[in-house]
Amino acid sequence: MTYLLLKYLHILGATVILGTGTGIAFFMLMAHRTRDAAFVARTAGVVVTADLLFTASAVTLQPITGYLLMREAGYAMSEPWVVASLALYGVAGLFWLPVVWIQARMRDLAQEAAARAEPLPPRYHRLFRIWFVFGFPGFGAVVAILWLMIAKPSF
Incomplete structure (x- = not known):
């Protein structure tokens, strides 16, 4: 029973990380495409809250449930797929x-632009490009971890 509960919590955490990351990326990208500073500010505000509430919670619990699950299943920390x-x-x-x-800063810049009824500033656009590029290795790493959790390859 302990094993199944830990496995459930670990898979739930991975699902939250992947799902929240996908949702955040989608909503930020769609808001950015409007170029509407007020809309970007509201969307980024929700995104920052969701990241801190959901992603941070799951990211904190994943190593704990992973370690306990690994111990319960009898895997060693030295297993290649674990490393x-x-x-x-x-x-x-x-x-x-x-x-x-970056998301918090983009939110702030969009709020300032909206309050002044100005377009999104160049600094916002620079941050957006960095945010966009950083998403690929971050998201790719999560997808690869999911594969490793399932396949448990020996390399």
Whole structure:
């Protein structure tokens, strides 16, 4: 029973990370395409809240449930797929942490532009490009981790 509960919580956490990341990327991209500073500000505000509430919670619990699940199933930390998963988790974190700050800054810049009834400033667009590019390795690492969790390859 403990194994199944841990497995459920771990899969749920992975689903939240992947789903929230996908949703956030979609909504930010769609808001950005409007070039409407007020709309971007509102969307980015919700995105920042969702990232801090859902993604941060899941990101915090994943290593805990993963470790407990691994221990319960009898896997060693030295298993190649575990080592690769942890390395990719680090990669995902290296790209996700700046993205959270970038989203908050984009929100602030959009709010300022909306308050002045001005277009989104060049700084916003620079941050958006970085945010967009950082999404690929961050999201790719999460997708690869999911594959490693399922396949457990020995390399």
